[in-house]
Amino acid sequence: MSKIKRIGVLTSGGDAPGMNAAVRAVVRTALAYGIECIGIRRGWQGLINSDFVQLNRESVAHSLSRGGTILYTARSEDFLTEKGRAKAVSVCKLLGLEGIVAIGGDGTFRGALELSRLGIPVVGIPATIDNDIGCTNYTIGFDTACNTAIECIDRLRDTMQSHERCSVVEVMGRNAGFLALYVGIAVGATAVLVPEREMDFQRDVVERIRDARLAGNTHFMIVVAEGVGSAVDIGKRIEESIGISPRVTVLGHIQRGGSPTARDRETATRMGYYAVTALAEGRVNSIIATQEGGIVEIPIEEALQMEKHLQMDRYRIMEVMQFGGAVRG
Numbered sequence: 001m002s003k004i005k006r007i008g009v010l011t012s013g014g015d016a017p018g019m020n021a022a023v024r025a026v027v028r029t030a031l032a033y034g035i036e037c038i039g040i041r042r043g044w045q046g047l048i049n050s051d052f053v054q055l056n057r058e059s060v061a062h063s064l065s066r067g068g069t070i071l072y073t074a075r076s077e078d079f080l081t082e083k084g085r086a087k088a089v090s091v092c093k094l095l096g097l098e099g100i101v102a103i104g105g106d107g108t109f110r111g112a113l114e115l116s117r118l119g120i121p122v123v124g125i126p127a128t129i130d131n132d133i134g135c136t137n138y139t140i141g142f143d144t145a146c147n148t149a150i151e152c153i154d155r156l157r158d159t160m161q162s163h164e165r166c167s168v169v170e171v172m173g174r175n176a177g178f179l180a181l182y183v184g185i186a187v188g189a190t191a192v193l194v195p196e197r198e199m200d201f202q203r204d205v206v207e208r209i210r211d212a213r214l215a216g217n218t219h220f221m222i223v224v225a226e227g228v229g230s231a232v233d234i235g236k237r238i239e240e241s242i243g244i245s246p247r248v249t250v251l252g253h254i255q256r257g258g259s260p261t262a263r264d265r266e267t268a269t270r271m272g273y274y275a276v277t278a279l280a281e282g283r284v285n286s287i288i289a290t291q292e293g294g295i296v297e298i299p300i301e302e303a304l305q306m307e308k309h310l311q312m313d314r315y316r317i318m319e320v321m322q323f324g325g326a327v328r329g
Contacts, residue, residue: 004280006036008052008097011069012043012076012104012111015256016127016141018264019069019103024060025272026101031057033280038095043104044111045076047088052095064265067144067258073104079111089118099279101272103127105139106304109287113300121284123275124300127268129256132176134306135298136289140271142179143263145172145255149183152251157187157221164218166209166238166246170231171223172255177310179255180225185318190220192318193234195227196310205234206241208322222246270295 009026011019023039030037039059041051053059053071063070078084092100099121102112105128112122126133129145149171160167173179177194184192191208193199209220222238224231235246260268271288274295278286287303289296298306 004033004035004098006038006096007099007101007276007279008038008040008047008092008095009055009071009101010040010043010046010103011071011073011127012102012108013073014105014128015067015069015073016129016139017067017144017256017258017260018140018268019127020060020063020066021260021265021268022103022125022127022140022272023055023069023071024063025269026276027055027060028057029273029276033276035276035280038097039071040100042072042074043076043108044079044088045074046072047091047100048076048078048084050091050094065259067256067260075107076111079114085114085118088115089120092120099123099284101125101275101279103140105130105133109133109300109304113285113304116285116300121279122300123278123284124287124303125268125271125275126287126289129172129179130174130176131178132174132308133287133289133303134308135287135303136291138267138290140264140268141256141260143261144258145179146182146186147261148255148258149179149251150186152249152254153183153187153221153223156249157219160219160221160247166220166222166244168222168224168231168235168238168246168248170226170248170250172251172253173225173227175227176308177225177227180223181310181314181318184223185314185321187221187223188321189223189318190217190322192223192225192315193228194225194310194315197312197315199228201237201241205238209238209242209244212322
């Protein structure tokens with residue numbers, strides 16, 4: 001049995017489908033180890049404010065399929081200060097927390113690193129629809145967000161085909177193009193614009209629409225990652241350049257909601273299990289990551305220095321699927 005008696009779990013930053021599945025796994029694994037689990041509500045700010053709830057099997061029942069996070073989430077300016085972090089440590093000591101499982105993205109892990117330097121053991125679980133955490137191949141929420149965007153774009157395509165129009169769709173992803181490119185391939189987009197590839201508007205948009213029209217297409221789907229810029233601006237440039245009036249859709253936060261897919265539920269459950277196992281066995285201050293299909297533990301400092309690059313072979317595949325010929329640029 002573990003020597004640890006009580007741990008905390010929190011979700012921080014942007015919510016992602018599958019966070020509840022991770023919380024559920026943390027709670028139930030902790031109980032299996034004989035560890036009491038305290039839910040910290042509203043992320044690092046909740047830790048500072050002593051905003052907590054005791055968790056048990058019943059309190060996480062039926063949460064596996066729920067989107068959002070039952071622990072709520074918030075961004076904390078206070079935690080960025082030395083005074084705020086000192087208060088968080090005091091709350092940990094007051095509650096008798098011997099470790100924290102922090103579920104979130106890059107900002108969450110930077111907070112976890114600071115807390116670990118003050119003597120509180122932490123383990124992080126990557127959860128963000130952007131899939132932009134360098135140390136892990138996959139982050140909880142990405143698959144659900146992709147499927148949500150695909151469903152919306154498929155519906156848009158129906159009406160675009162009916163009216164022979166061009167649609168410009170902006171998807172989330174912050175400064176990364178993983179979501180946009182994955183979705184673009186899945187919906188057979190005419191063009192996909194990602195921040196990792198410098199945009200040549202003539203080459204990447206105008207010529208793609210023109211080639212698609214010459215190939216007999218009468219509707220066009222342009223997928224834009226939010227890190228590239230405004231889809232509205234892209235739409236205006238299309239109209240100015242080739243005289244067609246696109247319909248612009250910004251999917252926005254709809255991509256964060258909804259019941260998580262099987263992949264997100266299963267991945268979150270595995271990550272939650274391994275996070276508690278690591279704490280119970282004394283392997284702390286790490287991030288639980290997926291690499292080559294397996295679960296690995298990476299020290300937080302090392303994890304935060306790792307970078308993830310967009311797989312540009314997917315971009316080439318997208319071009320070939322669209323044009324069936326030479327790859328551009």
